[in-house]
Amino acid sequence: MMRPTPLLTLLALAAPAMAVFAHPAAAADGAAIFQTNCAVCHSVDAGTNKLGPSLFGIVGRKSASVDSFTYSPAMMKAGLTWDAATLDKYLTDPQALVPGTKMILLGIKSGDDRKALIDFLAAQN
Numbered sequence: 141m142m143r144p145t146p147l148l149t150l151l152a153l154a155a156p157a158m159a160v161f162a163h164p165a166a167a168a169d170g171a172a173i174f175q176t177n178c179a180v181c182h183s184v185d186a187g188t189n190k191l192g193p194s195l196f197g198i199v200g201r202k203s204a205s206v207d208s209f210t211y212s213p214a215m216m217k218a219g220l221t222w223d224a225a226t227l228d229k230y231l232t233d234p235q236a237l238v239p240g241t242k243m244i245l246l247g248i249k250s251g252d253d254r255k256a257l258i259d260f261l262a263a264q265n
């Protein structure tokens with residue numbers, strides 16, 4: 141009859157605990173934040189629109205500039221340039237920056253998460 145040794149028992153208990161401790165490091169991973177919060181509606185591939193427009197090259201782009209996408213009237217007249225500051229505001233509360241936007245997003249509440257996400261977007265060009 142084999143009984144689990146105390147060492148094996150300890151490892152079995154430690155493995156899930158280590159997985160939990162690994163999580164905070166991943167919290168500000170821009171690619172993961174994009175996957176979780178944006179990818180259902182957005183692609184970062186050029187020319188691929190979903191429910192929202194492609195976000196390829198979004199940092200530095202003028203608002204409502206994807207010709208193949210039908211924007212809301214509110215976004216059509218927003219007249220913004222998407223830089224770190226405007227994206228930070230929009231992703232905190234889309235309706236506050238562009239009242240009437242058809243993008244439905246509760247907002248990314250953590251400033252660290254928004255920064256990691258915007259850094260990720262800035263690399264998609």
Ligand code: HEC
Nearest residue numbers: 177178181191192193203204205211212215241242243244
């Ligand atoms: C439920 C679908 C949905 C989700 C989730 C979503 N978006 Fe959007 N997004 C849209 C739609 C629809 C628009 C067009 C808004 C309009 O025309 O008013 C848009 C527009 C945008 C724009 C402006 C694009 C342009 O060409 O002017 C940016 C930037 C943007 N989204 C970023 C994001 C980011 C980053 C996330 C994740 C945090 C996200 N969105 C999550 C649907 C979504």
